[in-house]
Amino acid sequence: MSLTSIAAFINDHGVDLSWQREFYQWMHAHPELSGEETETAAAIRKKLAEFSCEVLSGIGGHGIVAIFRNGDGPCALMRADFDALPVHEDSGADFASTEPGKMHACGHDMHTTALLGLCAILDARRDQWQGTFVALFQPAEETASGAAAMVADSLCDLIPKPDVCFGQHVVAGPAGTVMSMAGPALAACDTITITIHGRSAHGSMPHQSIDPTFIAAMIVVRLQGIVGREVSPFDFAVVTVGSLISGHTNNTVPGSATLVLNCRFYSDEVKTKVYQAIHRVVTAECLASGCEKEPDFEYSNHGELTDNSPEVFAKVRPLFDAVFNKDSIDAQPWTASEDFSEIPRALGVPYLYWTVGVTPPGVDTPPVNHMPNFIPDYAPSVSATTRAGAAAILSYLSRD
Numbered sequence: 001m002s003l004t005s006i007a008a009f010i011n012d013h014g015v016d017l018s019w020q021r022e023f024y025q026w027m028h029a030h031p032e033l034s035g036e037e038t039e040t041a042a043a044i045r046k047k048l049a050e051f052s053c054e055v056l057s058g059i060g061g062h063g064i065v066a067i068f069r070n071g072d073g074p075c076a077l078m079r080a081d082f083d084a085l086p087v088h089e090d091s092g093a094d095f096a097s098t099e100p101g102k103m104h105a106c107g108h109d110m111h112t113t114a115l116l117g118l119c120a121i122l123d124a125r126r127d128q129w130q131g132t133f134v135a136l137f138q139p140a141e142e143t144a145s146g147a148a149a150m151v152a153d154s155l156c157d158l159i160p161k162p163d164v165c166f167g168q169h170v171v172a173g174p175a176g177t178v179m180s181m182a183g184p185a186l187a188a189c190d191t192i193t194i195t196i197h198g199r200s201a202h203g204s205m206p207h208q209s210i211d212p213t214f215i216a217a218m219i220v221v222r223l224q225g226i227v228g229r230e231v232s233p234f235d236f237a238v239v240t241v242g243s244l245i246s247g248h249t250n251n252t253v254p255g256s257a258t259l260v261l262n263c264r265f266y267s268d269e270v271k272t273k274v275y276q277a278i279h280r281v282v283t284a285e286c287l288a289s290g291c292e293k294e295p296d297f298e299y300s301n302h303g304e305l306t307d308n309s310p311e312v313f314a315k316v317r318p319l320f321d322a323v324f325n326k327d328s329i330d331a332q333p334w335t336a337s338e339d340f341s342e343i344p345r346a347l348g349v350p351y352l353y354w355t356v357g358v359t360p361p362g363v364d365t366p367p368v369n370h371m372p373n374f375i376p377d378y379a380p381s382v383s384a385t386t387r388a389g390a391a392a393i394l395s396y397l398s399r400d
Contacts, residue, residue, distance in 0.1 A: 006398050007322035010390045015124045017117050020382055023047065025095035027109040031084030031102040034140035037062040040082050040112075044137050047116050051123040053135075056158055060149030064137040065159055068122055073131025076396045077162040077347075078389055079340055080115035081108045081141035090372035106369045107170035107358065110376050112137060114168075114385035121390055129397040132160050136343065144189075144301045147342040156346055164312055165344035165351040166392040168385060171334070172366040173357025176380035178324050178388050179331035180354040182313040186306035187236070187264035188271055189337035190299050194219075194282055197293040200255035212257035213246040215289045219259060219282055220244065226277045237274050238264040238335065264335055268305065303337035309350035316352055319391045324384070331355055336369070352392065356384050 023043070032040050041062040048055050054067040089096045089103040097103045119135050136159075140146030173179065196219075198212030220241050231237045239261060246257035261278070265271040279297065286295050320328040331354065344351035358376030359366035367374040376382075 001398050001400050003319055003322045006319060006394055007391075009125075009128055010323050010387050010394065013121050013125055013390070015121045017120060017386065020113050020117050020386070021378065023116065024109055024113040024378065024382065027082075027112060028093070028104050029095045029098050031097050031099055031104045033086060033102060034083040034143040034146070035061060037083055037139045041137075041139070044082065044112065044116070048119065051119055053119070053123065059155055059158065060139070060146065060151070060153040062139040063146065063150040063153070063155075065155070066119060066135040067159060068119070068133040068135070070126045070132070071130045074396045075132040075134065075160045075162040076164050076166065076393050077134040077136055077159070077343075078115060078118065078166040078393060079136040079138055079343060080111040081138045081146065082112045083108060083139050083142050083146070085142055085370060087370065087372055091375040092373075093375050103372065105371060105374045106142065107374070107376060108141065110170050110358065110381055110385055111168065113382055114389055117382070117386040118389040118393065121386075122393070128399060129394060130399055131397045133393060133397060134159050134162055141339055144303045144337070144339045147339040151342060151346040155343070161347060162349055164396055165347065165349055166389065167338070167340040167351070167353045168388060169338070169353070169355050170358045170376055170381060170385065171355045172359050172368045173355070174327075175358050175360060175377035176324075176384040177327045177329060177357035178320055178354060178384055179329055179357070180313060180317055180320055180352065181331040181333075182308050182310040184266040184305055184333055185308050185331060185353055186334050187238070187266055187337050188268065188305035189262065189264045189301070189303040191301040192261040192263060192278065193298040193300065194259040194261065195296040196257045196259070196282075196286060197291055197295065198253070198255055198257065199292065201253045203251035203253060206253055209253035210290055210292070211253050213254065215285050215291070216244055216246055216257040216259055219285050222281045222285065223261070223278065226274055226281065230277055231270060231274065235270045236266045236333070237270055238262070239274065239278070264337060266305065266333060303339050304341045304345060306338055306341045306353050308352050312350045312352040316392050316395045319395050320388065323387055323391045327384070354388065356381065356388060
């Protein structure tokens with residue numbers, strides 16, 4: 001099949017997807033936080049039961065996999081995440097969250113709705129493709145733990161090994177615009193929790209203390225010098241001190257202080273260099289202040305670099321262009337982070353991850369992910385995310 005004919009099918013597949021709106025609005029109204037996605041997982045399984053596929057659930061917690069087999073051919077996997085955030089919604093939508101302090105503020109409800117729509121298309125139109133399609137629904141993306149949990153729970157042994165993996169994310173930008181690129185697309189990230197061990201004393205006798213608050217303050221200043229003076233201006237690195245906790249009263253020098261850092265990179269080489277510098281700076285400041293115990297470093301919320309395969313991009317992008325025309329554009333690296341790439345890394349296969357704009361026209365200051373007013377422009381967004389998934393999968397599985 002030619003690109004033109006595949007694109008024509010994707011844009012006019014003839015499958016009724018009107019149910020997507022109700023599913024999306026239900027999911028948006030009933031957000032569940034990472035690791036708590038019981039009802040969401042049940043709703044996904046209920047929809048998958050309408051299709052001719054093998055469903056595996058409870059992988060790594062609430063993870064779900066649907067396997068669609070359609071004869072011999074390649075195998076392609078697409079993933080959607082489905083957890084929500086601890087954000088209180090202020091979108092004004094008539095289907096806003098019914099759970100105070102919880103919201104689908106990152107668009108995972110749209111990701112899930114789109115992947116289910118793709119399942120419906122491929123299930124109904126098996127005449128258009130051959131091989132195996134794996135739809136993977138992942139919990140706990142926001143805590144960067146869901147992908148790793150599914151892998152640890154024998155995901156790679158439970159599913160056919162794909163030849164390629166795909167993922168997508170909705171973002172601020174003109175609704176319906178599909179943005180793709182080769183190479184580093186999302187940053188690698190880690191949270192580093194640093195505990196500084198000082199010596200407590202009465203606030204009137206600071207000379208008897210080893211003041212961890214002072215040490216922490218010096219460290220905060222020095223950490224900014226790592227990116228500003230040790231990382232090349234041509235490289236990207238972020239070291240953010242998101243939290244500094246030290247003491248509880250005004251008249252006591254505390255015994256310890258805790259710094260929580262958020263770090264992001266597009267290069268593992270730069271990451272290694274910065275982490276070595278962080279350890280050097282923190283250890284040296286503690287030593288300079290006479291700490292009697294070395295600081296503790298704890299790494300968490302790990303996200304690998306999302307580094308798109310140039311070969312996969314070269315295969316998929318022409319079909320994106322054919323389907324979306326002027327609305328298929330080049331992406332720019334996004335400083336956000338994702339755990340999606342842990343799945344293809346564990347499987348040992350290449351992958352492509354792209355973004356889709358969801359901002360309504362005429363909005364001067366578009367809502368951004370993780371904000372209380374983040375709400376996609378439904379019709380162009382669900383259409384674009386569903387068709388983009390179809391284009392990626394059919395780039396590999398289309399009958400040819």
